[in-house]
Amino acid sequence: MKQSRLGSWIALIIGTLYFVVPLAGTFEFSLRMRSGEYSFDAYRSVFSDSAFQDSFVFSTLMALATIVIGVLLVVPTAYWVQLRLRKLRPLIEFVTLLPLVIPAIVIVFGYLRLYNSSSFLPMTSEIWSTNLLLAFSYVTLALPYMYRAVDTGLRAIDVRTLTEAAENLGAGWATILFRVILPNVRTAILSGAFLTFAIVIGEFTMASLLNRPAFGPYLQLVGANRAYEPSALAVMAFVLTWACMGLINVFGRAKQIKHAP
């Protein structure tokens, strides 16, 4: 009993060190821009860089667009699969997992061939349509996470009976989807949304090859040319991602409390 507890403490400490030491090192390094003393100069330099602000805003807007498109695509699909096409579920799950298997570079080369300026659908010839294409590609990248989150949320409620109850009370499909189904998977959608945000904010390949001024390529650029700023950015990216995870947890917990008997 005591032995095993000691063992698990050791495992925990080793695991924590494994993650914390590099992070602490990065943080320490990011404070050393001014020679001889610790300072936040690297952070000040990052924040004052207008390219940082522009690319961060661009990627944030992209993430929001991705979340909206993703929700509108995934929720009705997962709902319909759950309600009527249960047999297709393994197939749909397989399809939603494909983006994890196919490298982003392959997808984006596919896009460039399909949608280049001399193709039947020249989406890359205008800035707005390239942005749209980028958002769609982000939807694809985030699909495994969004679909899983929503599907799990839908499994937690009795979709079929709730749908029938609403139908019986006179509701049409739009009412059922927006007033009954969506509110009940809201926390699942939120956790999918935070994961999507975390993915999009740091994504490099798609944005770089589609030549859009996103945060990922900016990080890469800074990393190749500066010394202290990349560490500051890495720490900020960590904090941002963890904030997303923390928010998922907060909403997840709120849901648990709400559904406790």
Added chain:
Amino acid sequence: MAFLEINQVRKAFNQNVVVQNVDLAIERGEFVSFLGPSGCGKTTTLRMVAGFELPTAGTIRIDGKDITHLRPNQRNVGMVFQSYALFPNMTVAENVAFGLKVAKRPAAEIGPRVDEMLNIIKLPHLAGRYPYQLSGGQQQRVALARALAIKPQVLLLDEPLSALDAKIRVSLREEIRSLQRKLGITTIYVTHDQEEALSMSDRIVVMNEGRVDQVGAPFEIYNQPKTRFVASFVGTLSVLSGTVVDAASGVLDVGGQKIVAGRGFPNAKAGDACAVSLRPEAARLEGFGGQGATTNMADHAERNRLQGTIEEVAFLGSVIRIKVRLGDNILSLDTFNNPGVTPPERGAKATVTFSPADLLVLEGV
């Protein structure tokens, strides 16, 4: 013409026929139960009335209007589910208001109507609670209020009480019935609990393997079952098997003792094997002081008498159920509890008496 008419309705899933040519006419304001074993097609029939399943053949009419092909949200039919199916994201009041909001009723009408419904189910103080904060019985009452708020033409309930514990079940079924009477709403109630069906219904539809075996008032179903299935499914029944001695006068031999069946055996001849059955309350134990709840108190001399031994005595409170072994047959009989008389001992010799008129001769024996 009846208010709700189910005409020659069939339902097959792929090749599997689960409802076969059901015909049923339900009058306005009537409370009808579908009673039958698991898998006999009760829910499927109900779901066709609600519009969740499309009949393979046949028509369903409400108030003369053919609704067979209407979408569920275009029918004015209220449904209560076994699992309550309250919307988890809405409060009790919002749940009850849902149908009215969907129908775009003015707010000035919705508020009072919701209050009225919550008063009817006696839960006005819980209007702001969420479903997960309610007990099962409370949830089902809210589900009932939600279904009734839109003033449906027909109310459908699919085993609404089966997830609740026994005490609540009894009190809630009385509440549902009195509410149904007060509102005069035509109701179909699905159950596999015969006590529920017998105590609540104006008429009972006994279903078996997708067919309607018998339709009748509880008294009729219980006392004049048409088929062996109905007789054995509704209430307890002891079956005595023997051979016919005299078909015309109904004399038969049960394990060497002769008894008379009041109605005779029109389709049999002497020497044929036969079986008759008896309700537990129709038989009495001779010499035991408890009064049988006999329906036919015929002259003592005319009663059938069978000798046997007491096999089992079960004290159920107001009644005592005694099983008597008669050769190969076991006969159950009920007597009222009498505090002044001790029940008979197991293994004791006993004489059972019953009137020839109480013996049921069933089809399909």
